[in-house]
Amino acid sequence: MQQVGDIGGTRPILEVRRLKTVFNLGSAEVHAVNDVSFHVRRGELLGVVGESGSGKSVTMMSLVGLLASPPGEVRGGQVLLDGTDLLPLSPRALSDIRGARIGFVFQDPMTSLNPVLTVGDQLAEPLIRHRGMNRRRAAARAVELLEMVGIPDARARMSGYPHQFSGGMRQRVMIAIALACEPDVLIADEPTTALDVTIQAQIIDLMQALRRKLGMAVIWITHDLGVVAEIADRVMVMYGGQVVEEAPVRDLFEAPRHPYTRALLRTVPALDGARAHRLNTIDGQPPILFEAPGACSFRHRCSQADARCACANPACCKVAPARDAADDPGTGHFVACHHVPAPPGAPATPVAVDA
Amino acid sequence: MLDAEAPEPLVEVADLRMHFPIHAGVFRRRVGAVRAVDGVSFTIARGETLGLVGESGCGKSTVGRALLRLCEPTAGRVVIDGDDVTALDPGRLRAKRPAMQMVFQDPQASLNPRMTLKQIIAEPLNVHTDWDADRKLARVRELMEAVGLDRRFVNRFPHEFSGGQRQRVGIARALALNPRFVVCDEPIAALDVSIQAQVVNLLEDLQDRMGLTYLFISHDLSMVRHIADRVAVMYLGRIAELSPRDALFARPLHPYAEALLSAVPRADPRRAAGRRRIVLAGDVPSAARMPPGCNFSTRCPRAFDRCRTEAPRLAQAEPGRHVACHLFDPQKPAAG
Numbered sequence: 001m002q003q004v005g006d007i008g009g010t011r012p013i014l015e016v017r018r019l020k021t022v023f024n025l026g027s028a029e030v031h032a033v034n035d036v037s038f039h040v041r042r043g044e045l046l047g048v049v050g051e052s053g054s055g056k057s058v059t060m061m062s063l064v065g066l067l068a069s070p071p072g073e074v075r076g077g078q079v080l081l082d083g084t085d086l087l088p089l090s091p092r093a094l095s096d097i098r099g100a101r102i103g104f105v106f107q108d109p110m111t112s113l114n115p116v117l118t119v120g121d122q123l124a125e126p127l128i129r130h131r132g133m134n135r136r137r138a139a140a141r142a143v144e145l146l147e148m149v150g151i152p153d154a155r156a157r158m159s160g161y162p163h164q165f166s167g168g169m170r171q172r173v174m175i176a177i178a179l180a181c182e183p184d185v186l187i188a189d190e191p192t193t194a195l196d197v198t199i200q201a202q203i204i205d206l207m208q209a210l211r212r213k214l215g216m217a218v219i220w221i222t223h224d225l226g227v228v229a230e231i232a233d234r235v236m237v238m239y240g241g242q243v244v245e246e247a248p249v250r251d252l253f254e255a256p257r258h259p260y261t262r263a264l265l266r267t268v269p270a271l272d273g274a275r276a277h278r279l280n281t282i283d284g285q286p287p288i289l290f291e292a293p294g295a296c297s298f299r300h301r302c303s304q305a306d307a308r309c310a311c312a313n314p315a316c317c318k319v320a321p322a323r324d325a326a327d328d329p330g331t332g333h334f335v336a337c338h339h340v341p342a343p344p345g346a347p348a349t350p351v352a353v354d355a
Numbered sequence: 356m357l358d359a360e361a362p363e364p365l366v367e368v369a370d371l372r373m374h375f376p377i378h379a380g381v382f383r384r385r386v387g388a389v390r391a392v393d394g395v396s397f398t399i400a401r402g403e404t405l406g407l408v409g410e411s412g413c414g415k416s417t418v419g420r421a422l423l424r425l426c427e428p429t430a431g432r433v434v435i436d437g438d439d440v441t442a443l444d445p446g447r448l449r450a451k452r453p454a455m456q457m458v459f460q461d462p463q464a465s466l467n468p469r470m471t472l473k474q475i476i477a478e479p480l481n482v483h484t485d486w487d488a489d490r491k492l493a494r495v496r497e498l499m500e501a502v503g504l505d506r507r508f509v510n511r512f513p514h515e516f517s518g519g520q521r522q523r524v525g526i527a528r529a530l531a532l533n534p535r536f537v538v539c540d541e542p543i544a545a546l547d548v549s550i551q552a553q554v555v556n557l558l559e560d561l562q563d564r565m566g567l568t569y570l571f572i573s574h575d576l577s578m579v580r581h582i583a584d585r586v587a588v589m590y591l592g593r594i595a596e597l598s599p600r601d602a603l604f605a606r607p608l609h610p611y612a613e614a615l616l617s618a619v620p621r622a623d624p625r626r627a628a629g630r631r632r633i634v635l636a637g638d639v640p641s642a643a644r645m646p647p648g649c650n651f652s653t654r655c656p657r658a659f660d661r662c663r664t665e666a667p668r669l670a671q672a673e674p675g676r677h678v679a680c681h682l683f684d685p686q687k688p689a690a691g
Contacts, residue, residue, distance in 0.1 A: 051547040084680060166638045167411075196410035196574065198635045201618040206632055223548060226620030249624045267552040269581040271619055272604060278551035278559070285517050288549070 012039035012080075012330065015100075016295050019070050019077035020292075021055075021062045024070055031289040032058045034241045036077075037316070039330055040185065040217040047232030047249070048221045049264075055241035056221045060187050063100050064261075065094040082184065100130035103178030107190035109170035113162040119146075119173050120158030126180045145176040150206060168199035175206065182214060189221045195289050204231055225268055229253055234331070237261050239249050240287050240297030247333040250324040257319060257335040259302045296338065308338045317342055356681050364398035364566045366422070366536060371395045371431035373414070373421050377643060389643045391417045392428075393592035393650075394450070396669065399536075404562065404569040406583030406600070408615075412639060413589040415572045418539040422570065423455050424448060435536055453532035460541035464520030466513040472524055473509040478679055498527040501564075502557060519550035523557065524660040530561065538570045541580060551575075555582055576619050580604050588612045592642055592649040596668055598676040608678045610657050649681070657682060 021033035033055045040046045050056040061067045079086040081101060083238050086094065098104070106112040114122060123142035127133045133141065139158070144164065146154035149172040162170055171191060178186055188207070192200040208231065211218055222228055227305040228235050229251070235252045237260065245258040256262045266280040284301040293313050299305035316336035321327040362571055373392035377384045396679040399405045407415045421428040424440050428502045433570045436453055441453060456479075459465035466475055476495045480486060486494070491612035502523040512644040513521055522542060530539055539558065543613040557579060561567060573579050578588055580600060587597040588609065607613040635654045646653050652662040661681050672683035 050520065051549060168638055196639075198410065198577075198614060199616040199638070200620075201632060201634045204620075224620065225548075225622040229622045229624045230620045232624075253624050264549060265622065267549055268622055269552075269577045271577045271580060271621060273618070275581065275601075279556050281552040281556060282549040283553075285519075286549075 011041070011058075013042050014219075015039040015078075015080040016059075016063065017078040017080070019059060019062060019079065020075040021067065022073050022075050024073055028290055031292045032072075032241050033062060034289070036163045036238075036243055037129055038236055038240070038243060038246065040219055042184070042217050043215045044233050045210065045211060045218040045220060045231055045293060047235040048219060048238060048278050049223065049225060049228055050238035051234060051286055052296045055289070056238045057189050058241075059238070060219065060221060063187075064098050064104075065089075066098070066104070073134060076287075083090055087091060096130070099126045099178075099183070100181045103183035103186045104183070105171070105174050105186065105188040105191045108194050109167070109174045110162065112174060113170060115162055118161055119165070123158075123173070123177055123180060126177065142176075142178070145180055146173070148210070149173070149176045150202075153177075167195055168202060168223075168323055171195060171199075171203055172206065175203075175248035176209070179210065179216075180213065183216060185217045185219065187219045187221075190223070191220070192227065193222065194260045200227070207231070223309060224254075225265065233325070237264075240293060241289055242297065242336060243295065243334070244298065244311075245334065246316070247330065248322050248325040251320075251333050255333075257333065258298075258322045258337050259304055259339070260298045261320040263301075277319070288319050296336075304339045306338075312338070314338045363401055365401045365403075365436055366570070367432070367434040368418075368422065369396050369419065369432040369434075371421060372429045373417050373426065374429045386647075387553035387642075387643055388590050390645060391642055392421060393642075393645070395431075395589075395592075395594055397425075397587055397594065397597055399568055399570060401535075401568055402562070402566055403585070404517045404571050404583045406586040407480050407570060407572045408574060408579050408678070410574060410588060410615075410639060412642065413590075414592040414642070415589050415620060416540050416566070419457070419540045419570060419572050423457055423533040423538055425457070454534055455478070455536045455538070456529040456532065456534040457539060458522075458525050458529045458539045458542045462513070462525045463545070463627070465525055468513055468523060472504070474533055475513070475524060476527045479528060480538055483532055495529065498531060501530070501561065502527045503595035517550075518546050518572060519553055522546060522554050526554075526557065526561070530565070533565070534567070536568045536570075538572065540572045541574070542571075544573070551578065558582065574677060576616060588615065591639060591645065593650060593679060594677075595651065595680070596676070596678050597669065598678075601675055602673075608672055608676060608683055610655050610679050610682070612650050614656075 017037050019033055020038045023032055025029040036059050046346065048056045048314045062074050076085060086097065120139060120142050123145055127138040127141055141153050143158060146157060150168055151172055165173060192203050195203065220231060222250035235247060235249050236243055239260050245261045256265055263282045267282060271277060276285060282301050287297050295311060295313055296309040299309040314336045316334050318332045319335045319340050319342050320333040322332045326330055371392055372394055374388040374390050375390060377387045378384065379386045394417055407418060407525065420426045422433050428441055438451055440451065473495050476498055476559045477491045478496060480491045484517045495509060499506045504520060504523050513524065543554050546554060561571060571579065571582055583600050585599050586603050588595045590611045596612045607616050614635050637654050640653055648664045649662040649667050652658040655662065667679045667681045668686060669677050669679040670684060672678040
């Protein structure tokens with residue numbers, strides 16, 4: 001749909017393998033991220049969907065050392081940015097990568113912007129820190145960035161403070177800061193959740209235009225299936241700290257395979273077409289993982305659950321080739337469910353194996 | 356009165372205004388007002404659900420609060436089941452309260468963390484009835500069952516429950532006194548997608564069983580389409596369009612309603628690719644400095660000269676559909 005360049009052919013700019021993150025609460029441990037593997041290529045937008053507590057934000061924070069530690073602790077895995085593993089890096093080296101090569105946009109721009117610094121100073125800071133610009137050059141570049149994200153009268157707004165900006169404008173400032181050093185990967189964690197739909201539409205348009213212009217990889221975390229359907233090239237669905245399904249966007253929405261994804265898509269009422277008499281629900285609650293999952297974490301809410309689901313945690317395997325995008329070992333329809341077997345003839349390859 | 360065709364309205368709101376004064380300077384003189392609600396009129400029939408949608412700051416929650424007189428409206432009339440709520444003295448207002456209740460957005464914030472479920476749900480009974488403890492406990496258990504909570508949990512505290520279950524507690528409390536009219540102010544906004552559907556189904560079941568009338572305030576248009584019979588779209592303190600659900604979602608008339616509906620992302624990638632989306636430029640103006648004329652004229656893609664000078668009134672554009680827009684004013688055909 002909105003793919004940029006030859007996505008199928010390029011090698012991933014960011015590749016995460018079997019990431020594990022645990023919160024140590026003293027008396028108990030919560031296994032928030034369990035063997036999560038995924039990748040994203042240059043110019044590609046990967047949508048990450050899941051409910052609160054599914055581990056989607058913790059996964060992304062773990063990648064670049066943004067997790068408060070303690071209680072958070074990355075227990076294993078690899079995070080390869082252009083081939084270099086980030087996890088063994090020192091805090092200092094990681095901080096060189098954050099902002100410069102991986103940009104972040106958070107949900108609530110009011111809490112992630114510094115209220116006592118002007119917008120201009122906050123924009124100039126990464127340029128001075130990572131690019132070694134002097135103040136004057138950084139300020140000039142900051143004005144360009146504000147213009148790029150569509151803030152009118154950018155030069156005058158440089159001396160404004162965050163509280164003088166509206167919610168949508170603040171999120172534009174956050175995006176400008178994240179893009180200041182032209183990162184290879186932009187991670188956007190619910191960037192439009194706090195915004196109204198008409199403002200959300202503006203931000204989505206802006207992000208699509210910038211992605212096309214700068215050719216960066218984007219990871220967009222959201223709980224809103226509608227947003228994902230509009231913007232993503234590929235979608236990864238998380239549940240209970242694991243990836244339960246991953247597929248090109250149309251494959252996922254038109255032929256969802258995992259019982260959780262199917263149920264989730266059915267619970268959302270449509271805005272047009274036939275109106276359901278009664279909403280479909282998923283009974284029960286999402287799990288809290290006090291131990292590493294030894295069984296399918298969705299089994300208590302799943303209508304298909306049987307004995308097998310209670311004794312073994314299904315691996316996320318490729319069950320079908322991509323229908324809507326170029327198929328290759330790293331692209332296709334991946335599902336973690338005992339009830340979705342790989343088609344005969346197709347090798348069932350776990351995602352974690354080198355793509 | 357609007358909607359004269361509706362047989363017997365339970366709620367009638369006429370020209371409701373809620374202005375919050377702005378004070379400034381050394382003497383805290385009144386220098387202006389935030390016109391949060393600026394002349395809103397509608398009716399809700401018995402057993403009907405009216406959806407009230409709009410973006411943050413449009414005044415939809417203030418309408419809900421003013422209807423139940425949780426804040427004192429600046430002007431206007433609110434008749435609920437025969438009584439003008441805005442004119443009741445404190446004693447009679449108190450006697451009226453059991454008939455009109457509210458379900459709040461955030462069950463985390465609206466339930467006292469130090470009270471047990473029994474105390475929370477029984478509180479309206481303590482205030483409005485002289486029942487003995489046994490009778491109250493029996494009623495609490497009955498309510499918990501009605502909202503799908505295990506009756507053995509009466510002595511537990513809110514923090515022991517998930518968000519969806521807490522919202523059930525809030526609903527049980529609102530229903531304790533057998534209200535006729537319930538204002539649901541963003542009741543599902545704080546809940547996860549898979550839990551939202553559970554709560555909406557519960558609200559619908561209770562409506563059928565108890566003959567409730569709802570004002571369902573939400574920014575979630577697809578959920579409003581599911582639950583509401585008619586929908587009012589608010590923009591900056593005024594109603595832009597008030598239409599039956601199916602008509603509104605099939606073909607919104609007011610340019611703002613049209614833009615709002617087109618901005619909602621659809622969970623359908625194939626259609627998303629080809630869909631025309633109206634992206635409104637700019638932000639919502641401040642309710643303290645309303646633009647002259649139509650309040651939407653600063654962002655409206657179809658605005659013409661008259662819109663910038665003269666405020667449109669909410670008038671019937673088609674049978675049952677009311678629109679505040681000069682494009683649909685039947686008396687003076689628009690020049691644009």
